[in-house]
Ligand SMILES: NC(=O)c1ccc[n+]([C@@H]2O[C@H](COP(=O)([O-])OP(=O)(O)OC[C@H]3O[C@@H](n4cnc5c(N)ncnc54)[C@H](O)[C@@H]3O)[C@@H](O)[C@H]2O)c1
């Protein structure tokens with residue numbers, strides 16, 4: 010004879026075992042910041058996230074308590090800024106997003122953030138390598154062109170580097186390109202997808218309009234559109250007048266990238282994002298990392314796409330990009346060698 014209570018428990022256990030197969034713990038390091046808070050909120054709304062872990066050097070538990078009241082199923086935990094707190098935040102994570110670090114003020118380049126953010130990312134990468142060595146790491150902190158190589162070097166030094174699992178988040182460039190081209194063409198941005206390759210700063214951001222729905226864009230309109238995509242970040246930094254850089258659009262972009270990886274991990278095919286990864290595309294020119302279209306799979310990077318046909322103007326942009334990028338990457342790699 011089964012009591013109502015034991016039937017309820019059995020049903021509960023079954024429900025748990027179904028969701029347990031799809032458990033996806035997602036950790037945000039820098040969760041109380043301008044990006045961290047809205048990003049964490051968007052992740053709370055994502056049904057694929059079962060467990061949200063929020064860590065920051067200040068305010069993590071408060072943000073977690075607040076977000077935990079949102080009535081979606083996932084659990085939310087905030088962690089104290091201690092080595093134990095960081096370890097607990099990372100233990101068992103499938104995805105780790107890193108928006109920890111200082112943002113730009115007007116007049117600064119992303120590279121000007123290097124002196125502060127390089128060591129922040131290095132130390133968080135060390136913790137991730139120790140406590141979540143198999144997680145997919147999504148680096149948002151700038152300068153992305155250098156912080157991704159820093160993370161790779163840290164993981165390599167600890168013997169756990171898997172290039173399929175390290176991503177520089179350049180999704181905001183894709184989001185902007187889609188939005189800005191729709192403003193020029195008076196179309197719905199939902200129907201505009203622009204491939205943006207290279208890196209994530211100024212001239213290293215290379216939109217391939219010739220591969221978009223509007224290869225006809227040319228002349229001054231094209232030049233202005235490309236410039237706006239390359240320097241869209243500056244628009245926000247200027248408008249915020251010293252109060253930081255893009256946070257809300259970045260949270261949206263970061264949540265999209267995390268969702269794409271979760272969808273791919275849960276079996277969806279043909280999930281493609283442009284992202285800054287270790288790449289063979291320009292290795293012969295000494296450039297180890299490059300953003301291009303990447304098909305995502307259960308283990309992370311499944312296939313790095315060729316750049317495809319580009320016109321003469323775009324080839325010129327790529328040439329300029331490669332010069333800056335190689336310096337940014339080398340700077341990140343050297344930093345970890347000199348400051349292990
Ligand atoms: N990849 C991109 O497209 C993109 C877009 C926008 C901003 N960013 C970058 O993201 C970073 C964060 O920007 P923001 O506007 O959220 O800044 P913010 O200052 O508002 O927030 C940063 C957060 O990081 C936390 N933090 C600092 N050191 C930490 C550590 N060691 N461990 C954990 N948390 C730590 C801070 O306490 C703060 O809450 C900046 O470097 C910015 O340039 C990147």
Ligand SMILES: O=C(O)C[C@H](O)C(=O)O
Pocket residue numbers: 112113119151181241242243245246254255
């Ligand atoms: O511009 C910045 O410094 C932040 C970010 O990289 C952006 O593109 O908005």
